[in-house]
Amino acid sequence: MLTPEQVEFYEENGYLHIPEVFTPEEMDEMEEQLDFLMNNWAFTEKGWTGPWRLVYMDPDTEEKSKLTALHDLHFYSEAWMRAVTNPALSAAMSDLLGPNVEVHHMTLHAKPPQTGHPFPMHQDNAFYQHSDNRYVDVLVHVDDTRHENGEIRFLAGSHKMGALEHITQTPDGPCTPHLPTDRYKLDDTVAVPAKRGDVVCFNIFTIHGSYINRTRQVRRLVRCGFRDPLNKQLGGQSLGRPGIMVRGLRPKVAETAPLTIEAVA
Numbered sequence: 001m002l003t004p005e006q007v008e009f010y011e012e013n014g015y016l017h018i019p020e021v022f023t024p025e026e027m028d029e030m031e032e033q034l035d036f037l038m039n040n041w042a043f044t045e046k047g048w049t050g051p052w053r054l055v056y057m058d059p060d061t062e063e064k065s066k067l068t069a070l071h072d073l074h075f076y077s078e079a080w081m082r083a084v085t086n087p088a089l090s091a092a093m094s095d096l097l098g099p100n101v102e103v104h105h106m107t108l109h110a111k112p113p114q115t116g117h118p119f120p121m122h123q124d125n126a127f128y129q130h131s132d133n134r135y136v137d138v139l140v141h142v143d144d145t146r147h148e149n150g151e152i153r154f155l156a157g158s159h160k161m162g163a164l165e166h167i168t169q170t171p172d173g174p175c176t177p178h179l180p181t182d183r184y185k186l187d188d189t190v191a192v193p194a195k196r197g198d199v200v201c202f203n204i205f206t207i208h209g210s211y212i213n214r215t216r217q218v219r220r221l222v223r224c225g226f227r228d229p230l231n232k233q234l235g236g237q238s239l240g241r242p243g244i245m246v247r248g249l250r251p252k253v254a255e256t257a258p259l260t261i262e263a264v265a
Helices: 004-013 024-040 059-064 078-084 087-097
Strands: 015-018 043-045 067-071 101-111 119-122 135-141 167-170 173-178 199-203 208-210 219-227 245-247
Touching (some): 078 219, 087 219
Antiparallel strands (some): 067 101
């Protein structure tokens, strides 16, 4: 699926834009079913917390800023189950991760119009910690992105620093994990705008963020997490839950038992 040059770019920079992974017809169905999920299952709330909000937004905008989200769309929608198991996408993940690829999770991040939630600089590893970087996050673009609606932005090569400590506590209590705003700045990042049907993928350790959506239309991205099944999760979202294999096989190592049908507490 990917050229050697694309793989080399990903390994050097920690991110990669892959155009036209999904056809317009596939996107039409994914968008139709996403509308249903947003109207019936998703939740809209203040979003990520922390002192970073008043660095990224003035007080009036900060008060209005919201985020619409939903986890694991493939549990709700046939079209999104096909999306996460798409053969071209699975092949691309295999080029980056190796022969065996497991789905870890899927999450909708929709920025509402005009005051849609910005994201502070962070690594996704802070939200679902893994033992190494054999983990690729993929942003499926339901809408075209650009500066005005808050395209994804990366600190190129930052994945080479490994897992970083994030701010999770403030004098007012716990907050959403983020990196110090005085050390890690959106102004230093590379913008990666993309078109509907494109995907932008990045390493679990790559530092990234985005600006606010200032347009009159919603900006919708769906994040899919893929990993080598032997990359052990240490904490966070979907801990202890096996995912479906979209490429290759789940290797058997000495200490592992067969998967259980019992719910994991």
